[in-house]
Amino acid sequence: MFKKKDPPPKPPKQFPPVLDWRPSVLQPLDQIVDRVRYYTDGKRDFAVFQCGTVAILPAGLSEPDAALHAKAALHNVFHAHPDMCPLNMDDGNVLVRYNHDVLTVVLKSIASQHWSEIEREHQRALATDEVLITPMGPNKFDEFGMKALFGRCFMFMDAQAPTVVRVERSVA
DSSP states (O other): OOOOOOOOOOOOOOSSOOOSOOOSOOOOHHHHHHHHHHHTTTOOEEEEETTSOEEEEOTTOOHHHHHHHHHHHHHHHHTSOOOOEEEEOTTSOEEEEETTTEEEEEOHHHHHHTHHHHHHHGGGGSOTTOOOEETTEETOOOHHHHHHHHHHHHHHHHHHSOOEEEEEOOOO
């Protein structure tokens, strides 16, 4: 007569996860290319996706093979746990590295111009049920961490619609 109702089923978890935040700005690809050239001393080929994610390539791949390699690398990051390793660079930018030679550059100038959005929205750059442990505690981020999450958004955006827009060649 007074049977307790079962709780509603939880919605299935989405895999791969997606983020709730899509930044209102895209970073200038020419500046991303310039910084990746600097960070690699011009010694590496790399592919650039439409939102600025970069995949470092083996030397000498043809354009079609370079795009295929880059897409496969990004797919592998996106379909595993997308661990990130952010680094402060000597030029003030933040380099966010992932497995499979995939990376994102967060340009200091863009982060400064859009800081209010980054500060306000950075928690939306966490996937559902994701917990990142920082020195400040679980899912607590300082300026550096907020910039890393901002950069990671671009990787997620590119992974959901992977379009290589440029293949850059070694200059060394």
